[in-house]
Structures are given as structure tokens and as C-alpha cells.
Amino acid sequence: MFQPGEGWQQEEISKNWKSDGPKNPLIPGQSFTFRVAVLQRCFEIYVNDQLYGSFEFVKFPKQINYVRAYGDFEKITQFHHRMLFPLVFPRTLMCPDRIAFQSDVPRRYETGTVVAMECIAKGPPSTEFSICFQCNDSGRTVLRFQVNFDRTTVSRSYQREDNSFASDDEETEGEFPFVRGKLFKIAFGLGDRAFLIAVNGQYFTYYNFPVRPFSISTLKCFTNDVGDFAVRSLEYHSDSPLLSRVEKLSII
The missing domain is CATH 2.60.120.200 (Jelly Rolls)
Structure with missing residues (x-):
């Protein structure tokens, strides 16, 4: 999780992240779909229409205004x-x-x-x-x-x-x-x-x-x-x- 003024908090990721799926379901060079559902207590994350894991909120976000993608994406088409x-x-x-x-x-x-x-x-x-x-x-x-x-x-x-x-x-x-x-x-x-x-x-x-x-x-x-x-x-x-x-x- 990213906290303003503090940066990325890795310990929050290990504590709040739950997943039974593979560590990395992506294949380099192949397109994929990524969906995030904002629920009452967590984000549910799906990769290629399969549930990948969930991330529990430390506190419920008041308002989400931006989504940013980082890394080596060739292109986002949707x-x-x-x-x-x-x-x-x-x-x-x-x-x-x-x-x-x-x-x-x-x-x-x-x-x-x-x-x-x-x-x-x-x-x-x-x-x-x-x-x-x-x-x-x-x-x-x-x-x-x-x-x-x-x-x-x-x-x-x-x-x-x-x-x-x-x-x-x-x-x-x-x-x-x-x-x-x-x-x-x-x-x-x-x-x-x-x-x-x-x-x-x-x-x-x-x-x-x-x-x-x-x-x-x-x-x-x-x-x-x-x-x-x-x-x-x-x-x-x-x-x-x-x-x-x-x-x-x-x-x-």
C-alpha cells in the first residue's frame, strides 16, 4: 500500500494480501485482462477472468479519483x-x-x-x-x-x-x-x-x-x-x- 508522505509499505502487502492462485499468472508478450472490484472490505482482483486474490483495506477509501499503471506495458487497449x-x-x-x-x-x-x-x-x-x-x-x-x-x-x-x-x-x-x-x-x-x-x-x-x-x-x-x-x-x-x-x- 502507498501512504502519502511515507511511500510504499511492503509490510501492508504481506498482511492484507490473500491469494490461492499462482504467484504470477502472466506470460510475457501475451495480452491479458485485469479487473479490480471495489467491495466493502477489500479489492478483489481478477486476471483473465479468474480470481487472483484480494487485498483488504486498512481503511475504506473515501474516494478513488485516479488509476495509474506502471511498468513495461506495451499498450493498454481498454x-x-x-x-x-x-x-x-x-x-x-x-x-x-x-x-x-x-x-x-x-x-x-x-x-x-x-x-x-x-x-x-x-x-x-x-x-x-x-x-x-x-x-x-x-x-x-x-x-x-x-x-x-x-x-x-x-x-x-x-x-x-x-x-x-x-x-x-x-x-x-x-x-x-x-x-x-x-x-x-x-x-x-x-x-x-x-x-x-x-x-x-x-x-x-x-x-x-x-x-x-x-x-x-x-x-x-x-x-x-x-x-x-x-x-x-x-x-x-x-x-x-x-x-x-x-x-x-x-x-x-
């Missing part, structure tokens, strides 16, 4: 917040496409919510990636923010009822602030009528909501066959005022 009851698998997470990263929260984004992401895109000049926000009810994309390095364009569009993305719906105005292989931070703010978007501390554009009403709790990031896209950090914020926070939260 980060989901779940409620144990009811146990649901959102429709928006079912997708056969090439997903680089996805995340959902157990309640919809309210007006004033800001999602900030620190990301990096690598690959040849033909690399593309997109960040999509999807409607919980229909599964359709309310905003697709697509970056094309070959054309140096950033397009914004939405998914129609027939699930198509038509070119006449796209917006492409604006600068091109992205560089292959260079870390960037982007923030999406949910306003009353539009998404507000900022990149690296600068206001980038807005995108009017294509339909109303809708409910969003899921984002997905896609890349084409030649590109590599990774999310280094993901933050959710919900205070105000919105525009100043969108710019501030996108500062890298």
Missing part, C-alpha cells in the same frame, strides 16, 4: 468503469472493427463533461486514426473525429441511421496540429449544443450535435491497417466553465 449490479455489457462495446482503444463509464456524460486524452500516433505517412463517441441506445457514432496524415486533414462527422458516414456531412475546416510519432493531448467538452474540442492547450473547433437527445458513455479509437495508435492517459472532468477547462485540460 479501460472500463463498471458497476457490479446490474452487470451489463454495453451494446456500444460490441464492434468487429479495428479498435486501438476503448473506454466506457457506468453513467452518461452530462453537459459540462470534459474527456481529455494524451495520445500518440505512429506509422507511415498513410496512417489514419479516429476518436469516436457513440450513442448508448442506438450504438451509432455521434461524433467521429478522424485524422488523416497523408491528406493532413481532420474531419468531423456522424453516423446516419443506415450506419453510413456520408462525405457531405463532414466538416474539415481548421489547422492540422498532429505530428506522427509525437505525443499530443486532446480534450472534448460536452456543451449544451455542441462538442468543444481543444488540442495541446489551444481551442481547435466545435461540432454541433447531429441529433438530440442522445446518451453517451463510450468512446472508441480506431486506426487503419498501417497505423499504430496508443492512449497514454485518459481523464474525465465535470466542473465548469466549459471552454476554459477544455483548453486547460488539453495542455500537454
